[in-house]
Amino acid sequence: MRLLILGGTWFLGRALAEHALQRGHHVTTFTRGKSGSDVPGTIPIRGDRTSVEDLTALAVHGPWDAVLDTSGMTPHLVETSTKALSDATERYVYVSTVNVYQGWPTLPLNDSSSVRPYTPEGPPGESGADAYGREKAGCEKAVSDTFGDRSVLLRPGVIVGPHEYVGRFPWWLRRIAAGGRVLAPGTPDWPIQPIDVRDVAAFALDATERYLSGPYTLAAPIGSATFGDLLETCRQVTGSTATLEWVNHNFLIEQRVGEWTELPLWRPYAGTWRVDAARARAAGLTCRPLAVTVADTWAWLNDGGPLLGHERAAELGISPEREAAILAEWDARRG
Known part of the structure; x- marks a missing residue:
């Protein structure tokens, strides 16, 4: 074609x-x-x-x-x-x-x-x-x-993987690679369902070749991965000794932590990661495991993969000082 x-x-x-x-x-x-x-x-x-x-x-x-x-x-x-x-x-x-x-x-x-x-x-x-x-x-x-x-x-939904220009996965990988106590949002069993850029591309080409028409929602299967899976995989692929400190949603909201930005991919709503892509799955959408996407993104970064300066990239990430202050307040709150 x-x-x-x-x-x-x-x-x-x-x-x-x-x-x-x-x-x-x-x-x-x-x-x-x-x-x-x-x-x-x-x-x-x-x-x-x-x-x-x-x-x-x-x-x-x-x-x-x-x-x-x-x-x-x-x-x-x-x-x-x-x-x-x-x-x-x-x-x-x-x-x-x-x-x-x-x-x-x-x-x-x-x-x-x-x-x-x-x-x-x-x-x-x-x-x-x-x-x-x-x-x-x-x-x-x-x-x-x-x-x-x-x-x-x-x-x-959220597209991730090698060559990501916003930098959501790259931020988490680099933060965890740096070690120390990491502010982990919510709970480790909080479900997420980002989709690999290569799986989106494959489905787009399938739809083109098969003359499909109409709308298709694209997301990894609901329940296929959790935030804990994401951060633990980041720790594994980077070889980090970082400690994940899980801080509940309400406390982060109280501290006015920027959802989606200061802690990338964190958004404390029930619907954020409950997007059913049934029509696309019936038409052949397949999604690789989250661990593969994380590992391939880290390999790309280590191969000199640049972030291309997308305007949204500047919004991402919490400063070390603010992260430490929030963790200290969390410690004090728990006594």
Whole structure:
């Protein structure tokens, strides 16, 4: 197949390009050339997708059997891209997010859960996460309006693995490798279900090759791993002697610890890690064990894997001073 990836040089886009080449597909990537590096074997085309002129010029290089969009963040951007490429491709695969569901992260979700309505302006006091989900819902609408049942909407939860540009797993790996007392959030049996970037890429290509259509939620199976599994595996693969100090959710909330940021992947809601991806599993989604993803991420970091400076990376992690202060207060509270 002839595939066009909007993106294709870092994280999911890179994994898609690598997997597609391994499957024998002809892969073109469209990027500004400012982030990451081109995957050997791809045909890179430079341009800015915010420019109608650049998109029009890109369309001339078609036709393609499918476009895989990993970088569409706003409804206007995606609408412009779908219209410019509508005559140059048969299908459109859009990478959305679990944030489009109204109940995430507080409620358990499945493929039938309600999606946020899209409005150009959000309600007063809208959070950043809600705004992100609303915008992505608008992106999905733009894809569906142009391509209808010739489109696939992928709604992954948290994506992790080698080449991760935000750095959630890398932060935990490096923190535990540094040793000492580690502030571990909640309880070790708190379930999590991040999904490996390579498994998302594989399903996206399966959906493309099999001409699937419609929305698919993507997440590891509910109950397949816990926060304890994650941190213990980090300790094992790094060879660390760190001590994990499990601190309950309510105390962390009282201390105003930044959920999802100061302690990456910690969010104390019942629905955060109860996302049922049954439709995707029925269509062939498979997820490798969490321990494999952790080990491969550590191997990538030790092989010189860089974090590429994504704007969200600066939000991650708790300072050593704040971590020590919270642990000291925890000790005092327990007497």
